[in-house]
Every structure is written in C-alpha cells, then in structure tokens.
Amino acid sequence: MRKKRKAIYAILAATLLGSMIAGCAGGKSEGTQGTEGTADNGGGEKTEARTLKIMAGVIGGKTPEENGLFEKEIERLTGITVKLEKPASDYDKKLLAAVSSGEKFDLLQISKEKMNTFIEQGILTPLTDKVKGSETLSDPNVIPSEEWAQVETKDGEIYGVFTKYQGGTMPIVRNDWLKKLGLPEPKTLDDYYTVLKAFVEQDPDGNGKKDTYGLSTAGMYELQGFFSAAGLKQRYVEKDGKLDVPYSTDAAIPIYEWLAKLYKEGILDPNFATNDTGKMRDLFLTDRVGMITYWDAWVGMLNNTRKEQDPNTEFEAKGLPGAVGPDGNHMLRRGDPDVWVIPVNAENPETAFEFIEWWHSKDGIILGSLGIKDHDYTEQNGKYELTQTGKEHAMDHGVPFWYNKNVEPPFGKLPGVQEAQDLLAKYASLELTPPRWADAEKIINEYSFKAIMGQMPAADAVKKCGKS
Structure with missing residues (x-):
C-alpha cells in the first residue's frame, strides 16, 4: 500500500512539473493570447484572466444545482468567474486522480495532512511572502498571529491558508x-x-x-x-x-x-x-x-x-x-485545519490569492456560512433573514466558524455550540x-x-x- 501510494504521488509530482515546463515553453506573438490563463494588455505585459478552477470537499452548494448558484454568487461578489468542482464522495481519491491525470486547478481545499504530503512532493506554491505582505491575512483580527504555527513548515514556510476556524x-x-x-x-x-x-x-x-x-x-x-x-x-x-x-x-x-x-x-x-x-x-x-x-x-x-x-x-x-x-x-x-493551497501549475495564481484574501472578508464569510443571497438568505439594510432552505442548511457552506473578529455571526451561534x-x-x-x-x-x-x-x-x- 505504501509503495503504491508513493508511486501515485511520484506520478502526480512529475505530471505537475511537466505542466509547469509546458506552460513556460509555449510562446505567442505579441498582442495575441499568451500562455494559457493570461492575456497581453497591449504593452507586452501579461495579465491573468479573472477565472479560477477550484476543487473543494465541503465548500460550496449542498447539491450540484446549488453549486452552480454558488459559482454565480462568487462572480457577483468578486467579478471572478469560477468553476467549482465538489465531488459528492471520496474527495481525496478524486482529488488525487484529477491532479495526477494532469488536470489543472488554481485552488484546492485540502487537509493539513494532505498539504504536508503535497509539500513533500513539491507540487504547492509557497505563499509565505504573500501572506506576510497581505494587509488582510497579516491582520491578527482576521487570523490570530499564533494560529499560523499550525500550517508553517519547520523552516517557517507557509503553503496553505485556513479555509475556516477548525474546531x-x-x-x-x-x-x-x-x-x-x-x-x-x-x-x-x-x-x-x-x-x-x-x-x-x-x-x-x-x-x-x-x-x-x-x-x-x-x-x-x-x-x-x-x-x-x-x-x-x-x-x-x-x-x-x-x-x-x-x-x-x-x-x-x-x-x-x-x-x-x-x-x-x-x-x-x-x-x-x-x-x-x-x-x-x-x-x-x-x-x-x-x-x-x-x-x-x-x-x-x-x-x-x-x-x-x-x-x-x-x-x-x-x-x-x-x-x-x-x-x-x-x-x-x-482538529487539523483545512487550507486553501495553490498548485505550482495554477494558471491564475495571483487571482487565486486574491480569492483567498476575499474568502476572509465579510462577503466571503457570509457566503461560506449563510450561503447564497436570495436562496439561503435575504438581506435588507443589514438585516438578514434565512429562507427555509437556509434554515435546513444550518448556516454551513464550508465555514460554520471563522477567525475574523470583525465579522459577527448574523444570527448568533446555534444551540449548544458555545458550550462545546x-x-x-x-x-x-x-x-x-x-x-x-x-x-x-x-x-x-x-x-x-x-x-x-x-x-x-x-x-x-x-x-x-x-x-x-
């Protein structure tokens, strides 16, 4: 079993490395579409397309149909077009199968354990400088400073950013x-x-x-x-x-x-x-x-x-x-935290990091908890009301709890949670x-x-x- 697992990871790492090399090798004439996922702005400078391909285990809609609404809500709130893949079961197996087959993702939601494995295989982008330079993520009111020790490697590198507060x-x-x-x-x-x-x-x-x-x-x-x-x-x-x-x-x-x-x-x-x-x-x-x-x-x-x-x-x-x-x-x-990570072959890594920062904003937190506006909840003049669907979904679309102290739960906490x-x-x-x-x-x-x-x-x- 261990040999088989190592072989899978070796294939995965090699595939991703090959994708990186291929992505860097393909040149285009000036003024045309550049390397996949970027565009020339006319001055020779490449700008990323504001699109993301994401794979997540628990973040998103509760059904495939609602997942589509979740994608549209992200686009409404951020201007980023998102394709969100959320397998109904066997997430880790499907994640490994998709990535090792050469499929490219800009963002993955994974466990800390999986992150450690992917770091060993060299298939994740280090985010240390971006996190430390981020006005949002370096704010201790958004993520307490001491929490970063959970995801730092022994040499102090950060490859993953929390998707939520893990209880x-x-x-x-x-x-x-x-x-x-x-x-x-x-x-x-x-x-x-x-x-x-x-x-x-x-x-x-x-x-x-x-x-x-x-x-x-x-x-x-x-x-x-x-x-x-x-x-x-x-x-x-x-x-x-x-x-x-x-x-x-x-x-x-x-x-x-x-x-x-x-x-x-x-x-x-x-x-x-x-x-x-x-x-x-x-x-x-x-x-x-x-x-x-x-x-x-x-x-x-x-x-x-x-x-x-x-x-x-x-x-x-x-x-x-x-x-x-x-x-x-x-x-x-x-519990070990779940994290957002950016693979080394991501086509839009800057947009991916922008999304991670947004995920920790009020709009991102409301989407990850209450859900989709006018589907899970309605809002008028800052007053929220859950729909029947929203009540059934129990204010959890991947983020039942969060770090950001500036965002108060609109309805407080569910019965028994605070005591727990x-x-x-x-x-x-x-x-x-x-x-x-x-x-x-x-x-x-x-x-x-x-x-x-x-x-x-x-x-x-x-x-x-x-x-x-």
Missing part, C-alpha cells in the same frame, strides 16, 4: 435522555459505561422497545474523549525525539477492553466499524443512539436539524469533555499529523477493530500496532 471533537450526548432518565453527566469511564448502558436498557425514546444503542461511532473516528481516561492522544506525539502513537501503546489496553465490553454487551452500535459519519449522525437524529463522537459544530447543527423538523421537540444534543484522565484533567482534540467550544478552549490541543499518517491509521484501525470486536485480545492488538 474540535468530543462525545456528544442526548442531554434530553440524561434528564429523562435522571442521570448525571458522566465524568469517569465507569460513569460513561453506566450512562450508555442505561440508554440501552431504560427505553429513553419511550417507544416500549429495546431498540436503542448507547454509543455509535464512525469506525475509530474521534474516540479521543474515551482515550482521555488513560491520558492518551490520538495520532502521533513526539517523545525523546521520536514519534509515538499512543493508541498503540500498553497504556491503551484498558480503553480497548472497555470498548470491547460495550460491543459484547450490545451497548456499542454493532455497525460502528463500517459506519460513515452520515450513518452515525442519522442514528443520533432518529432516536436510535444516545451518544456519538463528532465535531463541536455539529452540536448546533444536530439541534437545529431537529428543531426545524419539530419546533416543539425535546431533543437536545450536548458536548461533553470526555472521561477524566489519571491527572484529573480531560483531553479533547483540536468552551470545553475545547479548556481541554483541547492540536495533534501532530505527519504526511503519512493515513498509512499508520489503517494499521491502527485494523487491529483496534479486532480488539473491540473480540477477535483478538487487546494486548495482542496493541503489540501488532506497535510492530507495524
């Missing part, structure tokens, strides 16, 4: 079920077991059937709140100059055994290993499970979704700090995500699943992870 993950509980069953918020791992078991056995949805689970996850996705009980962080940590994966150490064994107990007793959703995040959320929204592990922003979006369906609902999602650790503290995860963010501010920290984390993650997931599903003793699974 963090935590256990999210049906707080209305806690109240209904008279249960306190769990603090220790034993408390969590008691609560999750009650969600299975005490009919929290009130339908007279034993048809609820205590916990559902999307595989090993965001279990930091439980591994907190052992003081273990997800992904890599640096120890004595070496990289270590805490989930693959002996200290993790009791947590795997705890999860295996949940699975054996029918408290953990039996489909956890094959769930995607959508299936996990649906179980939570349809009264099938009492707790999931997910992002802080979704506390508000889950509450908003049920409220839109039924204004009188008692449904209440609430973020929790996870299980208390041996030092008496909690350990949550601050307060927990993250108190307990969450960033994680180290080297370029090839995905390779290690597959191995960890493989043996973690075996331990949780009782196919292998937890101690043996941990040893397998450590040797791989």
